[in-house]
Amino acid sequence: MSKKALIERQRKREFLVKKYNLRRKKFQEKIKEETSLQKKFIFQQKLQKLPKDSSYVRLHNRCLLSGRPKGFFRDFQLSRQFLREMALMGFLPGVQKASW
Structure with a gap:
């Protein structure tokens, strides 16, 4: 934070x-x-x-939830940590963890 x-x-x-x-x-x-x-x-x-x-x-772009300035994804307005958490919980439709 x-x-x-x-x-x-x-x-x-x-x-x-x-x-x-x-x-x-x-x-x-x-x-x-x-x-x-x-x-x-x-x-x-x-x-x-x-x-x-x-x-x-x-x-400077900042995460909406944490205010973190680094590791920011423009498409979601979130930092990488919150993007991962929300994607794993299913709050971001169409986003899933990559596996190959």
Whole structure:
């Protein structure tokens, strides 16, 4: 189980990404469109004034049950340990332990 503070920090990042998404995209498009270096520099400075955690790159996938950041399966939003447990108990339809 991850620390609660790490899970809350991730939730805060998700909130900031949603909040500043349009502003970031607007500044990035203006930087691409602009031909003047001075204006590009001004838009780049405005982009840098936004909170660091509002960047999409800072988001990290975490397990819904444990908050574990590693061994994450995107299809199920679970870590490998909980994926195995739930598959063995039959809570994930169509998923079974491999054997050959």
